[in-house]
Amino acid sequence: MAKRVQLVLNQDVSKLGKTGDLVEVAPGYARNYLIPRGVAVPTTPGILRQVERRKELERQRLLEEKQQAETRKKALETIGRFTIAKQAGEKEAIFGTVTNQDVATAILEASNQEVDRRGITVPDIHKLGSYKVDIKLHPEVTATVDVQVVPAKGGE
Template identity: 80%
Template sequence: MAKQVQLVLNKEVFKLGKAGDLVSVAPGYARNYLIPQGLAVPTTPGILKQVERRRELERQRLLEEKKEAETRKTALETIGRFTIEKQLGENEAIFGTVTNQDVADVIAAVTKQEVDRRGITVPEIHKLGSYKVEVKLHPEVSAVVEVQVTAK
C-alpha cells in the first residue's frame, strides 16, 4: 500500500475538508488532482506555521463571538419582559398566533439588537398571558425571556 501525503487545502473539497485544513491523501490524488487544480499545496514547515496561526485566530474569533453572546444574554435577561400586543377575540383568545418573527421584532425595537428569528423557540400562544421564550444567541449560549401578550 502506498504511503499518504500531507497537504493543506486552499479551497473546500467535498468529503475532504475546508480551506486551511491539513489532510492526508493518496499520492496519486494529490499529484494528479488536488495540486494541479490549485485545491491544495504540499506541507512545509512555513505552511504548517501559517495553518497553526490561522487556527489560533479562528479560535480567538469564536471566543469573542461567545463573549458577545454572553453580554447580549445578560442584556436580554436584565430587561426580562417584552410585551406583544395582539388583537383580541372572545374568551381571551387572540387572532392568529405569536410567531418567532413577532418576538424578534419586539426584541429589536426594545434593545436595538438584531436577533435571528430562526434561533427563537416560541411555545404555542393562542391566549393572553405571560410565556417563556428561548432565544438562541450562539450555539452554546441561550437566553430565556418572558413575553407578555396583551390586547390591542
Template identity: 70%
Template structure:
C-alpha cells in the same frame, strides 16, 4: 506499498478534508490532481505556520462570538419582559396568534438588537397572558425571556 505524501488543503475537498487540514494522500493524487487544481499545497514550515495562524485566529473569533452572545443574553434577561399587543376578543382570546416575528420585533424595539426570528422558540399562544420564550443566540447560549401578550 506506495508511499503517502502530506499536503495542506487550500480549499474544502469532498471526502478528504476542509480548508487548512493536513492530509496524507497518494503521491499521484497529489501530483496529478490536488496540486495542479490549486486544491492543496505541499507541506513546508511556512505553510504549517500559516495554517496554525489561521486556526488560532478562527479560535479567537469563535471565543469572541460566544462572549458577545453571553453579553446579549445578559442584556435580554436583564430586561426580562417584553410586551406584545394583539387585538383580543372575548375570554382573553386573541385574533390570530403570536409568531416568532412578533417576538423578534418586540425584542428589537426594546433593545435595538436584531434577533433572528428562526432562533426563537415559543409555545402556541392564543390567549392573553405571560409566556416563556427561548432565544438561541449562539450554539451554546440560549436566553429565556418572558413575553406578555396584552390587548390593544
C-alpha cells in the same frame, strides 16, 4: 501499501476537508488531481506555521463571538419581559398567533438589539398571558425571556 502525503487545502473539498485543513491523502490523488488543480499544496514548515496561525485566529474569533453572545444574553435577561399587543376576542383568545417575527420586533423596540428571528423558539400562543421564549444567540448560548401577550388597544 503506499505512504500517505500531507497537504494543506486551498479550497473546500467535499468529503476531504475545508480551506486551510491539513489532510493526508494517497500520493496519486495528490500528484494527479489536488496539486495540479491548485486545490492543495504540499506541506512545508512555513505552510504548517501559517495553518497554525490561521487556526489560532479562528479560535480567538469564535471565542470573541461567544463572549458577545453571552453579553447580549445577559442584557436580554436583565430586561426579562417583553410585551406584545395582539387583538383579542372572547375568553382571552387572540386572533392569529404570536410568531418569532413578533418577538424579534418586540425585542428590537424594547432593547435596540436586533435578534435573528430564525433563532427564536416560540411555543404555540393562542391566548393572552405570559410565555417563556428561547432565543439562540450562538450555538452554545441560549437566552430565555418572558413574553407577555396583552390585548391591543383600539383598532390595532
